[in-house]
Amino acid sequence: MSRSDLVYLKNNVIAEPLFAGWYVWPHLISPATCAMNITGRHLKIMNSYIQSPQVHAAAVKNPKMLGGPFIDYVVNRAEEVKFLRDRTLDEQAPLIALAQAIQQLTKLLKEEATGFALEPLYEKVPAPLQGYVELFYDLQNQPSFRFYEALLYRSLYYQRSAQSILLTTADTDDRAFVLSTPRLPGAQGINIKLPFDQSPFDDLFGMRRTSGSYNQVRDALSISNGEEPLFRSFFTDSSPKVAERFQGEGLRLRYFGHACLVLETKDVCIISDPVVSQPYEGAVVPRFTLEDLPGVIDYVVITHNHQDHVLLETLLQLRPSIRHIIVPRSGSGQLQDPSLKLILKAVGFPNVIELAEFESIEVPGGRITGLPFLGEHADLHIQSKLCHHVVLNQYSVLLAADSCAVEPKIYEHVHDEIGDVDVLFLGMECDGAPLSWLYGPLLTEPLNRDQDRSRRLAGSNFPRAIGIVECFRPKEVYVYAMGMEPWLNHIMSLKHSETSAPMVNSTKLVNECRNRGIVAERLFGMKELIYQRDR
Ligand SMILES: [Fe+2]
Numbered sequence: 001m002s003r004s005d006l007v008y009l010k011n012n013v014i015a016e017p018l019f020a021g022w023y024v025w026p027h028l029i030s031p032a033t034c035a036m037n038i039t040g041r042h043l044k045i046m047n048s049y050i051q052s053p054q055v056h057a058a059a060v061k062n063p064k065m066l067g068g069p070f071i072d073y074v075v076n077r078a079e080e081v082k083f084l085r086d087r088t089l090d091e092q093a094p095l096i097a098l099a100q101a102i103q104q105l106t107k108l109l110k111e112e113a114t115g116f117a118l119e120p121l122y123e124k125v126p127a128p129l130q131g132y133v134e135l136f137y138d139l140q141n142q143p144s145f146r147f148y149e150a151l152l153y154r155s156l157y158y159q160r161s162a163q164s165i166l167l168t169t170a171d172t173d174d175r176a177f178v179l180s181t182p183r184l185p186g187a188q189g190i191n192i193k194l195p196f197d198q199s200p201f202d203d204l205f206g207m208r209r210t211s212g213s214y215n216q217v218r219d220a221l222s223i224s225n226g227e228e229p230l231f232r233s234f235f236t237d238s239s240p241k242v243a244e245r246f247q248g249e250g251l252r253l254r255y256f257g258h259a260c261l262v263l264e265t266k267d268v269c270i271i272s273d274p275v276v277s278q279p280y281e282g283a284v285v286p287r288f289t290l291e292d293l294p295g296v297i298d299y300v301v302i303t304h305n306h307q308d309h310v311l312l313e314t315l316l317q318l319r320p321s322i323r324h325i326i327v328p329r330s331g332s333g334q335l336q337d338p339s340l341k342l343i344l345k346a347v348g349f350p351n352v353i354e355l356a357e358f359e360s361i362e363v364p365g366g367r368i369t370g371l372p373f374l375g376e377h378a379d380l381h382i383q384s385k386l387c388h389h390v391v392l393n394q395y396s397v398l399l400a401a402d403s404c405a406v407e408p409k410i411y412e413h414v415h416d417e418i419g420d421v422d423v424l425f426l427g428m429e430c431d432g433a434p435l436s437w438l439y440g441p442l443l444t445e446p447l448n449r450d451q452d453r454s455r456r457l458a459g460s461n462f463p464r465a466i467g468i469v470e471c472f473r474p475k476e477v478y479v480y481a482m483g484m485e486p487w488l489n490h491i492m493s494l495k496h497s498e499t500s501a502p503m504v505n506s507t508k509l510v511n512e513c514r515n516r517g518i519v520a521e522r523l524f525g526m527k528e529l530i531y532q533r534d535r
Pocket residue numbers: 304306376402457
């Protein structure tokens with residue numbers, strides 16, 4: 001290795017994880033949800049686009065259709081979409097069969113599980129699911145089944161060979177909405193076809209801060225001669241800015257956008273729901289970026305399994321820096337609630353810790369405690385959700401994420417356990433998308449339009465939020481996780497106006513808190529808070 005061979009990965013390089021050509025969010029990792037999304041989302045959208053690309057082109061220009069099932073390309077790419085659709089039908093045949101089997105098993109149980117013993121039904125379980133499910137009744141004799149999720153990851157239904165990472169460079173925050181638009185290879189990108197858990201990705205992303213051998217990384221990622229000029233342009237000889245660690249006696253808290261907070265003492269660094277922008281020239285909204293993160297992240301804490309809180313794009317790039325990831329405990333084997341631990345282990349994180357409600361993990365100078373996270377999941381039975389109470393150097397911070405305090409009495413009980421807090425972070429996206437937007441492809445029974453619209457992914461509104469404030473009596477209140485930062489566009493597809501309910505409700509909360517002498521702000525872009533001992 002010659003010295004001239006040593007280079008850094010440019011910080012404006014974007015790395016989008018893909019599965020079968022679609023941007024990866026957690027439901028594309030767990031095999032059963034992946035199968036249902038391929039058939040109930042990807043194939044439907046691609047078929048519709050192939051039929052009439054002009055309808056999609058018109059819909060994506062209409063603000064009322066924002067976040068809808070429309071492919072967002074300026075030029076007609078129907079031929080390429082057709083190619084991807086045909087390849088998906090061919091290569092993902094096992095997952096398509098799995099999705100059909102899930103539908104068939106649901107129907108079988110509805111028709112034939114009538115309160116009698118279930119054993120005779122095992123031989124009627126559709127072949128693709130045999131050996132992967134347990135049948136049961138609930139206490140009202142409603143039949144259901146659960147997956148042996150860990151087995152599905154060991155089967156042909158976990159298709160690591162369809163994983164890749166698409167490298168491009170950022171010159172804007174605008175990216176097409178990931179739930180609706182497949183990533184077609186273009187002249188300005190290199191799609192590296194390697195499973196996410198492979199170590200060459202750690203070497204590549206580690207080169208954002210430590211120089212490495214260009215030739216080695218090129219060979220490890222199997223870059224072709226044709227791709228090499230573009231690949232070479234992703235690297236630089238200049239060393240990056242190095243983020244200085246917080247060295248004070250107290251606590252530094254930095255808001256990186258949405259629900260992403262970096263909590264640092266001189267002894268520990270904790271990051272919540274990492275969603276971090278890469279820097280690029282000409283960015284309009286000022287922000288902390290990947291360059292501002294410390295080289296070692298002791299704990300990542302994940303609040304819940306929505307794509308704006310478990311962003312694999314950010315997590316995979318930080319993998320060389322992350323020591324532990326703390327996730328809410330699940331593992332019920334229910335289709336709608338895949339295990340976050342299994343998802344993160346599958347993509348190459350060895351140290352995933354599950355936390356349950358009222359369980360704590362001791363960290364240097366304090367602890368992290370899991371607390372109930374209410375609602376915001378369209379009334380589906382989903383356990384993978386936790387608020388976090390973080391105590392560091394005697395400062396007490398409550399990260400309530402998107403919790404929708406539909407039952408204030410629960411937080412009264414929580415208050416009995418943890419007492420008042422110093423700082424409260426609360427999401428107030430109180431409109432929320434209807435159930436079908438995220439979970440529609442998983443439904444095995446249709447939901448009518450009114451039911452769908454009544455069951456939303458909605459966070460706390462003003463009355464619920466002020467209830468939480470009155471319960472925990474914080475000295476400071478910050479509204480966060482509003483999806484307002486432009487670098488969230490590709491995963492949220494949200495545009496709030498000043499008159500939209502989340503804005504009106506959160507403004508009201510901020511004003512009401514200030515009237516009561518509480519420091520309050522709705523965060524946007526970036527913010528730094530420092531808490532010193534001599535407060
Ligand atoms: Fe959420």
